[in-house]
Amino acid sequence: MRKRVISVIIITMLLLTLQSYGLEIPGYEGGIKNEMTYMEVVFITGKPIIMEGTLDVRITERNEKGTERYNYRLENIEEEAELTRTVNLSKTIVEQNGQRQEVYTVTSYKESLEIAGVEYETDNKSSQWSKSNIFEKKPGVTYFAGNWDGRKVYTVNDDEGKVTVETRGDVVGYNQYWGTTETQTIEHFIRFEGVGEDAIKWQGTARVEAVHNRTRDYSYESNSPTQISFRGGFLMTQQEENVLKVSYDLPRLADDGSLRSQRNVGLDSYSVDTNPINERLIIPSMRDISGHGAEADILLLASLGAVPSETTNYGPSLPISRGDFARFITMSMGIPIEEEEVRRRTIQTQEEESIFVDVSTSSPNYKYIKAMAEKGVMNGTGEGRFYPNRSVTKAEVAAIVVRLLGFENLAPIQNYSTGYKDDRQIPDWAKDAVYVTKELTLIDATSDNYFQPNRDITKAEAATILTNLIHYLQKELRYDYRENIINY
Structure with missing residues (x-):
């Protein structure tokens, strides 16, 4: 019997087009990225597999409408896994009284995942998904939250079974000059149904928490030479850190595809950071604050x-x-x-x-x-x-x-x-x-x-x-x- 495996599809917060309304989250599936690599997790044969590769995002927004397109090319060579995914979304926007409402729908979806010779496929004809965000823009901070629900049905090698993945998620965050944080919490409920008299059936769950954080920080940099017009100055540094935390309760499968008595329960985390962006700040000229208790605050x-x-x-x-x-x-x-x-x-x-x-x-x-x-x-x-x-x-x-x-x-x-x-x-x-x-x-x-x-x-x-x-x-x-x- 061929190995029965499953990919868990992580449906999460979308890329926000305006910086004032949140971070530029890398994609549609709860992944994390830096300048070089995009990463997300799929759950296969009772264990998480980290997939890495490229993600191309195209965003358009005009008046009260918007579209978003995501193209994924991911792989894990050690696990013999390859994933391609194309997602097209439409978005309606309503702005009033300092609030912004976004409602998303999927216009087209196609995904193909191959792991160790087993193929899983789904598209928008066998899937349902909807999402909505709400933002409230205050003078110094924009706060936001969102919720989504989805259901996807995957075929396994065309006719060897199907996998149903139901997903519920929420997101909460804020955006302001000194920092932006977005935390997504995603729950997955997975059912596998094989074909035939001795068909295997099993269920599993997974939880994904994705945190995207951008922070501005500062430090005072003193100068080594004494023969210089200023003693030092502040350095502003901006950097993004991204953390993916996954927990799961899945079946453990033998090499012949049969179920073992033990469950595969675990917890893993991954992280990637961007390269810091540095900015030297202007040098103050004040002479009457030296030794003052608030000197550092005043200089900043x-x-x-x-x-x-x-x-x-x-x-x-x-x-x-x-x-x-x-x-x-x-x-x-x-x-x-x-x-x-x-x-x-x-x-x-x-x-x-x-x-x-x-x-x-x-x-x-x-x-x-x-x-x-x-x-x-x-x-x-x-x-x-x-x-x-x-x-x-x-x-x-x-x-x-x-x-x-x-x-x-x-x-x-x-x-x-x-x-x-x-x-x-x-x-x-x-x-x-x-x-x-x-x-x-x-x-x-x-x-x-x-x-x-x-x-x-x-x-x-x-x-x-x-x-x-x-x-x-x-x-x-x-x-x-x-x-x-x-x-x-």
Whole structure:
């Protein structure tokens, strides 16, 4: 009797066409890749086989429609396995109120898998599949989730049996300047049915968890020579890491195709990383922060462009103005701004009218104030005024940070205390935000647990708060979307 084997088809999250809506996930089958190699797992004769090769992806999107095409050429020489797959998808898109809905359907599908001389084939005539994603775009972060269901029927050597694979999956993730993470969880239910009087029948399950992560990180690089105009500077590094974790409970087959009494139960993981992309940041010129407790935070923010590069006196102990804070948060969070030359081409001969009566379009901070106001992160204070030179309080900063993250609804609904000794002094409009920033450890209190909501923050404190926010976006948010899911 010929060997009875099966390939488990991993149906997962699709390649997202816009960076603002997620990572560029490599393909249709839950695989991982770097610049050179694409990898995915198929489960054969009770053991996982890693397939490697090429994946070509073509994406088009126009108005409210889109198409996606995937071509796979994979192999595992040691296992005598080859796989070819062509997938065509159609996508409808609905965008409204900061949300984006995507609904996918398969227009054509063809797959051929040969392992040790046994052939498995399926196409869209013997398969069903549907998927939908939802995205919510907040000022600083886009969050998304999706679900899909599928059923495929494979023929084995044309007439020697069939394999039915039912798949259910979900995906959750986020995208923001400092990092992007997407975690897919896929469950497979497999049934094999042979042909003939002594036909073999068996069932198995497999679980695939695919994590795709892109992170921006920074480090301070000092210079060895002493006779140089600057002591050192920050290096920004961007890299993608991809992890595939598989677990399975499958039958164990003998060489003649018969079932053994033991099950093949196991857990494996694979990973590939991309080559880092390096970027040296600008060198700050400030002279009055040496030895300050927040020196490293200030230097980072200045290197990111939050402080004009020609600034020599920062004034770390001075209160920060609303206009300067708009620049700080815009530049540190990588929020796109409308450049002057673009505005000039758009406006042509018509002079742009400021969105606030007290902020001139020629103000150095105007484009940052405009960006923050248009995204709803920093609002005016009534009568069309922004008060760009007024100082910012800790309560205001808490509200700004929480609006940026879109976490307004994370505070308790009923009456509660923030836990600070001056809880009653916190304005009602800021209480939820103060609670959330405390839970996320983004804004420090005094050593004796006073928040001081109405105190103006200094430029040094602003740099520290935003550095805390960067660290949260780099690490804690990723942990929640990655380790908390795959290491449950």
